[in-house]
Amino acid sequence: MLTNWVVVPTCLPLVLRRCHTCASERFRADGKFRVNAHHKRIDAWLLVLCTACGQTAKLTVLERRNVRSVPPGLLDRLHANDLGLAAELLCDPVVRRRNRIALDWDGAWRLDTGGSDHMDRDVLDVSVRFAAPVPVRPVRLIAEGCRLARAEVERLVTEGNLVSAVRLGGRVCGDFAFTLKR
Numbered sequence: 192m193l194t195n196w197v198v199v200p201t202c203l204p205l206v207l208r209r210c211h212t213c214a215s216e217r218f219r220a221d222g223k224f225r226v227n228a229h230h231k232r233i234d235a236w237l238l239v240l241c242t243a244c245g246q247t248a249k250l251t252v253l254e255r256r257n258v259r260s261v262p263p264g265l266l267d268r269l270h271a272n273d274l275g276l277a278a279e280l281l282c283d284p285v286v287r288r289r290n291r292i293a294l295d296w297d298g299a300w301r302l303d304t305g306g307s308d309h310m311d312r313d314v315l316d317v318s319v320r321f322a323a324p325v326p327v328r329p330v331r332l333i334a335e336g337c338r339l340a341r342a343e344v345e346r347l348v349t350e351g352n353l354v355s356a357v358r359l360g361g362r363v364c365g366d367f368a369f370t371l372k373r
Contacts, residue, residue, distance in 0.1 A: 192316070193316050193317070193318055194304075194305070194315065194316065194317045194318070195305060195317075195318050196302060196303065196317055196318070196319045196320070196332070196336055197302075197303045197319075197320050197321075197322055198300055198301075198302055198303075198319065198320070198321045198322060198323075198325050198327065198332070199300060199301055199302075199322045199323075200278070200296075200299055200300050200323045200325060201298075201299055201301050202299050203219075203220045203221075203222070203274075203277060203278055203281060203299065204281060204294040204295055204296045204299045205217045205219060205242070205294070205295040205299070206218040206219075206239050206281070206292050206293075206294065206295075207292060207294065207295050208239075208248065208291070208292045208293075210241040210243065210244065210248070211246070211248075212241065212244050212246040213241060213243050213246070215241050215242060215243035215244065217241070217242045217243070217295065218239035218240060218241055218248060219239060219240050219241075219242050220237060220238075220240075220277055220281060221238075221240070221277075222272050222273065222274035222276075222277040223237075223238045224237055224238065224252070224270075224272055224276075224277075225238055225249065226269050226270060228258065229255075231258055232257065232258070233253055233256050233257075233258045233261060234253055234254055234255060234256075235251075235252040235253040235269050236249035236251055236252060237249070237250040237252055237280055237281075237286075238250075250280075250286065250290045250292065251286075251289055251290055252269070252280055252286065278323065281294060282294075282323060282324050296325050296326060296327070299325075300323075300325045300327070302335050302336055304336045312373075313372065313373050314370065314371070314372050314373075315370070315371040315372075315373075316368070316369075316370050317333075317336070317368060317369055317370075317371070318366070318367075319332060319366060319367055319369070320366050321364060321365060321366055324364040324365070325364060326362045326363070326364040327362060327363065327364070328361070328362055329355065329357065329359045329363055329367065329369070330344050330345060330348070330359055333353065333359075333369065337371065347371065352371065352372045352373070353369060353370070353371050353372075354369065354370050355367060355368065355369035355370070356368065
């Protein structure tokens with residue numbers, strides 16, 4: 192029987208970028224946007240705050256775009272400071288590349304296993320789904336979901352009792368499945 196696990200974000204991740212005021216490297220996004228219009232052109236930024244000194248930095252979302260080319264729904268979400276839009280934009284690789292930022296997901300996600308009724312099975316087939324592209328090590332997920340030590344999970348991989356189509360040694364941020372034989 193297939194068991195479904197879900198990796199769910201609990202809050203916005205920290206933004207890794209150097210602060211020009213205090214040289215800290217972590218910023219907190221709280222979903223606030225700044226929108227500025229210049230005649231027929233519009234700019235929009237996601238505002239982030241330095242965790243050390245509180246200095247505000249701007250992450251470019253729209254730059255000198257024609258107002259008519261921006262969907263009205265997007266403009267409404269920008270003006271409403273939509274937290275969901277902030278989450279979408281932080282996960283967008285184009286926005287991250289344009290602003291030269293990385294994300295720190297430590298403590299910003301949880302694993303929902305749907306209960307502990309799967310722990311007594313000899314063969315465990317699990318499908319792991321990601322609600323957001325959270326980069327995490329599969330070994331860590333499996334250890335947390337099965338309540339095992341990471342060393343034990345790595346031993347199971349080495350012995351061939353834990354198999355998956357994805358590489359279990361690196362990081363993944365997309366759906367995968369694995370089989371655990373006890």
